[in-house]
Amino acid sequence: MAVDINIMVGGEAGQGVQAAGFIIAKALARYGLSVFADQDYESRVRGGHNFFRIRAGDGKVGAISEEVDILLALDQLSVDLHKGEVSSDGVIIFDSDKTNVGPGKRALGLPLERTAIETAKNKQSANTVALGAAMAVIGYDVAALKSVVLDYFGTGESGPANADAAARGYEASRAGSRWGIAKQASPASAQKRMMLNGNEAIAVGALAAGCKFVSAYPMTPSTTIMEYMAGKADELGIVVVQPEDEISAINMIIGAAYAGVRSMTATSGGGFCLMVEGLGLAGMTETPIVVLNAQRAGPAIGLPTRTEQGDLLFALHASHGDFPRVVLAPANVEDAFWLTVKAFNLADEYQVPVIVLTDQYLASSYATAEGFDLSKVQIKRGQLLSEGDPSKPEHYKRYEITASGISPRAFPMQSAAPVVADSDEHNEEGHMIEDAETRAAMMMKRQRKLEGLKKEISGPRTHGPPQADITLVGWGSTLGALREVVDTAAQHGLSVNLVHFAEIWPFPTEAANMALRGARRTFAVEGNPTAQFARVLRTEMGHQVSGAILKFDGRPLTPAYILAQLRKEVA
Amino acid sequence: MVNIADYAGGQPAWCPGCGNFAILNAMKKALVDLALEPHKVLMVSGIGQAGKLPHYTKGNVLNVLHGRTLPAAAGAKIANPGLTVIAVGGDGDGYGEGGNHFLHSVRRNHDITYLVHNNQVYALTKGQASPTSDVGFVSKTTPHGASTMLNSLAVAIAAGGTFVARGFSGDPDHLAELIKSGIRHRGFALIEVLQPCVSFNHRNTNAWYKERAYKLEGTSHQAGDRFAAMQKSQEWGDRIPIGVLYRQERPTFEDEFPVLAKGPLVKQAMDPAQVSALLDEFM
Numbered sequence: 001m002a003v004d005i006n007i008m009v010g011g012e013a014g015q016g017v018q019a020a021g022f023i024i025a026k027a028l029a030r031y032g033l034s035v036f037a038d039q040d041y042e043s044r045v046r047g048g049h050n051f052f053r054i055r056a057g058d059g060k061v062g063a064i065s066e067e068v069d070i071l072l073a074l075d076q077l078s079v080d081l082h083k084g085e086v087s088s089d090g091v092i093i094f095d096s097d098k099t100n101v102g103p104g105k106r107a108l109g110l111p112l113e114r115t116a117i118e119t120a121k122n123k124q125s126a127n128t129v130a131l132g133a134a135m136a137v138i139g140y141d142v143a144a145l146k147s148v149v150l151d152y153f154g155t156g157e158s159g160p161a162n163a164d165a166a167a168r169g170y171e172a173s174r175a176g177s178r179w180g181i182a183k184q185a186s187p188a189s190a191q192k193r194m195m196l197n198g199n200e201a202i203a204v205g206a207l208a209a210g211c212k213f214v215s216a217y218p219m220t221p222s223t224t225i226m227e228y229m230a231g232k233a234d235e236l237g238i239v240v241v242q243p244e245d246e247i248s249a250i251n252m253i254i255g256a257a258y259a260g261v262r263s264m265t266a267t268s269g270g271g272f273c274l275m276v277e278g279l280g281l282a283g284m285t286e287t288p289i290v291v292l293n294a295q296r297a298g299p300a301i302g303l304p305t306r307t308e309q310g311d312l313l314f315a316l317h318a319s320h321g322d323f324p325r326v327v328l329a330p331a332n333v334e335d336a337f338w339l340t341v342k343a344f345n346l347a348d349e350y351q352v353p354v355i356v357l358t359d360q361y362l363a364s365s366y367a368t369a370e371g372f373d374l375s376k377v378q379i380k381r382g383q384l385l386s387e388g389d390p391s392k393p394e395h396y397k398r399y400e401i402t403a404s405g406i407s408p409r410a411f412p413m414q415s416a417a418p419v420v421a422d423s424d425e426h427n428e429e430g431h432m433i434e435d436a437e438t439r440a441a442m443m444m445k446r447q448r449k450l451e452g453l454k455k456e457i458s459g460p461r462t463h464g465p466p467q468a469d470i471t472l473v474g475w476g477s478t479l480g481a482l483r484e485v486v487d488t489a490a491q492h493g494l495s496v497n498l499v500h501f502a503e504i505w506p507f508p509t510e511a512a513n514m515a516l517r518g519a520r521r522t523f524a525v526e527g528n529p530t531a532q533f534a535r536v537l538r539t540e541m542g543h544q545v546s547g548a549i550l551k552f553d554g555r556p557l558t559p560a561y562i563l564a565q566l567r568k569e570v571a
Numbered sequence: 572m573v574n575i576a577d578y579a580g581g582q583p584a585w586c587p588g589c590g591n592f593a594i595l596n597a598m599k600k601a602l603v604d605l606a607l608e609p610h611k612v613l614m615v616s617g618i619g620q621a622g623k624l625p626h627y628t629k630g631n632v633l634n635v636l637h638g639r640t641l642p643a644a645a646g647a648k649i650a651n652p653g654l655t656v657i658a659v660g661g662d663g664d665g666y667g668e669g670g671n672h673f674l675h676s677v678r679r680n681h682d683i684t685y686l687v688h689n690n691q692v693y694a695l696t697k698g699q700a701s702p703t704s705d706v707g708f709v710s711k712t713t714p715h716g717a718s719t720m721l722n723s724l725a726v727a728i729a730a731g732g733t734f735v736a737r738g739f740s741g742d743p744d745h746l747a748e749l750i751k752s753g754i755r756h757r758g759f760a761l762i763e764v765l766q767p768c769v770s771f772n773h774r775n776t777n778a779w780y781k782e783r784a785y786k787l788e789g790t791s792h793q794a795g796d797r798f799a800a801m802q803k804s805q806e807w808g809d810r811i812p813i814g815v816l817y818r819q820e821r822p823t824f825e826d827e828f829p830v831l832a833k834g835p836l837v838k839q840a841m842d843p844a845q846v847s848a849l850l851d852e853f854m
Contacts, residue, residue: 001709088690194853204849210841213650215642232849237830237839239649244675248642251635251672255615255646259654260837262644281636371850377843412631412647412654416610420625420632421616431581431626432634 002113003033003061005138007070008085009127010051010078013044017074020127022366023148028056028332029195029368030144032369036061036480038365038556041056042306049077051363060479062367066560070132070137073099074112081107093133093173095126108133110172119168120161128162132169142170149443168485173189194369198362198477201333203228205340206264207236208377211290213263214240215252217271220304221360222294226267229339245273246271250291257287258421260411262344266292269311270301276318279353285421286407286446288347288354289380290340295359297554299493305359306554309476309527312534315355316429317504322443324450326354327505331461331479333367335502341377346456349382350406350449357504359527361556385417397428401441405448414516450506457503459511462495464489470570471519473545474531475501478525484559492563494570501533507540521546525562528552573606574832575599580628585620590740590766590777595624597743598657601750602630607655609717615644617660617669619695621688624659638668644683645824651835652825656683663693665720666702673723677730677759682762682823684753686743687723690768691775698771725804726796727761728817735800735817736759740767740785741777745813752815765811780811787814794818806811828834 011019018039025037033056042048053064059536067087073079073094079101086092086105094101096109110133116125128149135145138170146163153159196204203225206214216226230240243249246267253263267275272293274527282289295304295311324345330336333373336358343354361378385408387398400407407428412419418431425442427433461479464486474482483497488497498516499522501508516522516537522545524534531548551557578599585591602612614625625632631654632768635643644658665673666732676685691708694697700710700717707716727735734756738746746764753760762841765784767777793799800817825831833839 194850194852200853204846207849208846210843212836212839212841213646215646234829235838236686236845237833239828239830239836241649243642243645244671247639248672248675251639252646254635254647255643255648256634256650256836257646258643259647259650261650262841278634281639283588285635287631374843374847374850379841379843382728409650412613413611413651416608418610418629418631422626422634423636424634430632434625443813458811557735 001057003056003058004065005056005070006068007054007072007134008051008068008082009072009074010049010082011074011127012047013042013050014046015074015123016127017050017052019152020072021054021130023152023458024131024145025054025056025366026147026195027135027145027288028054029193031140032193034059034061035368036365037367038064038361040555041305049081051078051082057525058366058376062209062554062557063484066558070126070134072127072134074127074130076100091137093130093137101394107171109139110169111167115168116165117171119165120158125162125165129166129169132166133173136170136173138412139383142167171543194371195366195367196332196333197364197366198333198336198358199294199364200228201336202266202340202356203284205373206290206344207232208337208372208374209239209341209344210262210379211298212238212261212345213256214238214265215243215249215263216266217249219268219271221363222266222268222292227290245454246274247278247501250275250289251281253289254278254282254285254287255525257289258285262348263364264290264292266294268296269314270405272311272314272318279325280319280321280323281423282353283319283325284423286351287421288351290343290347290354290356292356292358294363295357297552303554305360305464307527307556308552308554309359309532310552311357312475312504312532313356313526316536320342322349323446324352324453325505326350326453327357328354328538329357329476329502329504330362330435331476331500331502333360333369337372339502345378345380346453347385350408350453352449352453357476359477382406383408383434383520385415397440398430399426399428399445401428401445402451403448405445406452424472447460457506457508459508460499460501460515462497462515463496464499467518468497469495469520470566471516471522472496472498472525473522473533473537474498474501474515474525477502478557480558481557481562484523485562488559488563492567494566496566504536507536509541512537512541516543523566524548525557526550527557573603573608574710577609578602578628579632581601581626581706582821583627583719584623586770588769589620590621590768590784591624591688593740594746594764595627595688597746598686599628600743600752602753604747604751605754611653611655613647613654613656614677615640615647615656617663617664617841619664619693621659622660624684638664639672640664641672641685641838643677645676645681645728648683649680649825649836651837652682653829653835656710657754658683660696662687662689662691662703663701666723670702674726674730676759677727677732679824680731680733680821682757682759682825684750684762686750687761687763689763690766692768692771692772694768694771705842708774717782720747722804722807723763724816725759725801728804731822732761732817733758733819734815735804736760736762737813739813740764741781742784742813745786747749749815754839756818758821765813782812783809783811785810787812787816804850
């Protein structure tokens with residue numbers, strides 16, 4: 001990439017780190033750059049240390065760089081902690097009245113808070129002043145920044161005031177024009193792009209798919225999904241409920257889905273633990289539900305605001321007994337949208353619970369995306385007893401035994417046919433039974449759905465040269481980082497390609513075999529300590545990886561980290 | 572025209588003499604009296620002997636997990652408020668395993684009717700103490716006797732209940748009337764039904780209840796008076812009141828959602844193009 005700009009905004013919780021990071025990311029997106037931004041925040045409301053990293057480039061940006069070109073330090077701690085990450089020609093923008101940078105790095109000191117008080121009458125706008133300064137350092141004008149600031153703060157008093165603050169920061173920085181960074185370049189295009197995070201993409205995907213009912217209990221990092229949907233509920237004609245706990249959440253959506261409405265819940269690992277019993281109920285009653293688990297570092301409370309890919313095997317096996325399920329793990333915001341749509345379709349068509357596994361990294365990272373073509377969103381509800389069908393009501397069998405294992409669904413009050421669903425083992429009519437023969441027949445009927453489901457699952461993505469010395473294997477949110485490793489490996493004398501899974505269960509054995517055939521050395525790259533996906537490869541296709549690059553410190557896998565570990569492995 | 576034969580169902584697997592038979596008959600009578608057709612009624616039940624009830628009649632049935640009747644019933648009601656939703660479970664199911672759901676479903680005032688078969692014992696698992704067992708009730712799991720019993724009706728009144736009633740399986744006509752009132756009530760109707768367990772509760776027998784139960788109808792009790800209701804809920808001993816202890820009108824949970832005023836969720840169109848404006852907001 002000719003343009004590859006890396007910005008970090010650092011400060012205390014409450015200083016507007018998130019707002020500042022979001023605004024400059026969006027401003028860069030408005031210059032036509034591809035943007036990726038992640039958030040690192042603590043489990044607290046005020047104080048501590050948070051940062052927001054933004055990477056913008058003229059190629060597709062899918063991961064964060066560990067090197068920073070511009071550090072916007074809103075407090076002293078941000079300088080102390082991150083000075084070492086600033087590149088040789090990078091710049092630290094700091095408040096010259098409050099913060100001391102010391103020698104060793106180029107530093108642009110401005111009276112950020114004083115300027116904020118002069119312009120916006122609020123020291124809180126220090127972050128906006130710093131953003132103006134950053135735009136000057138990058139070498140762009142301030143127009144896009146001001147437009148985003150106005151969108152963000154609104155056209156009341158605070159919008160124009162903050163736009164003034166941004167302009168003052170910009171002018172002050174330009175006055176010392178020697179601050180440019182080497183990577184600056186003119187924008188690729190002025191075309192508007194969407195910028196959204198993983199949770200937003202999931203929420204919009206669910207709404208596009210016709211989800212009408214959400215019941216969820218707040219849990220970081222999933223909460224913004226229910227918040228977003230609740231905010232749009234009246235406009236879109238949906239109901240969002242915050243019940244007493246996650247057990248209630250999953251049982252509510254089972255009730256609503258039974259009654260015929262597309263329904264979902266969203267949680268993180270700890271909440272998912274409480275939903276496990278309900279997951280089995282959906283499996284047994286063949287009720288279509290979508291369960292979103294935005295993974296965070298576990299077990300127990302773990303690191304509430306930090307990322308991990310630790311729930312894979314749990315999601316594959318959660319609940320007692322056997323029943324078919326689907327597990328999807330979106331790789332990026334585009335996947336988050338499209339796989340959510342797919343989740344609702346598979347749930348309805350196969351009458352199974354579908355688990356969508358994201359993680360804190362994908363959930364709260366922003367990325368630019370080409371628009372989602374809504375004309376391509378298909379709503380497939382599967383086999384339904386047609387509305388008011390008078391031919392069948394009296395002998396409707398909710399669990400009719402069929403070759404595909406799928407029994408046509410009916411909704412209560414759709415016709416005169418009562419719909420009987422049971423958590424006990426049951427007969428075709430849905431009434432509880434005890435006999436061995438019916439039990440076995442029903443278990444086989446449910447399991448047969450896996451045969452059809454397996455055909456619906458897309459195989460892994462591949463990237464890089466068809467033949468390479470090393471094949472990296474990953475899943476879920478790591479795609480962007482892994483692609484970058486593949487693209488830059490040659491510079492480090494390594495021959496690397498990638499096989500990456502976003503659709504995990506039922507495991508696409510055939511496609512996985514094709515993709516891994518001829519691989520010389522395979523390395524699993526995962527955000528957990530036990531290489532959980534490597535275990536799936538072993539059990540499902542007998543593939544033994546040569547090694548694993550693992551990270552479980554709550555921080556995302558970055559290209560630099562993966563590459564460094566890989567070089568150690570092959571040294 | 573709906574008649575009792577429309578509600579004929581499978582052969583019950585209950586013990587002879589079980590109070591459940593009378594409760595089942597009272598429910599059928601109530602549904603017939605209200606001229607509700609079976610396909611417009613949804614019975615959501617938990618696990619335990621009471622939870623089997625929907626299998627022995629006719630209508631839509633969602634037989635869920637132990638203790639989880641109320642969330643499932645609430646979800647179905649929100650999806651299709653046109654359904655008459657009746658949740659059915661026992662004392663262990665509703666007040667033990669489902670205690671948290673009970674508290675919050677009462678508070679939210681979902682428009683459903685909840686029948687709690689209270690035999691003061693776990694019957695399906697063969698005789699352990701329940702949250703409503705009498706103090707000192709000795710069972711295999713409580714050799715030193717059960718702890719203080721949960722006053723479920725007092726809890727329901729305190730939690731913001733809008734219809735709190737107690738029936739008795741030994742008076743099925745009175746119970747049928749209570750069920751009818753509960754179904755007609757807009758909001759969460761709790762109807763706890765005292766019933767003997769002929770196999771595992773030899774203390775609170777049919778005769779024991781019969782001696783003590785007296786009807787609130789015809790007394791000076793004012794069901795609209797919350798403090799009087801709370802006082803009545805404390806009566807448990809030589810005399811046990813049956814009937815409506817408390818009744819109040821307030822908006823239901825479903826009333827809080829403007830979208831439901833436009834018709835049931837299940838009938839509303841699904842159109843991906845609806846989100847087009849949302850995508851623009853991300854530009």
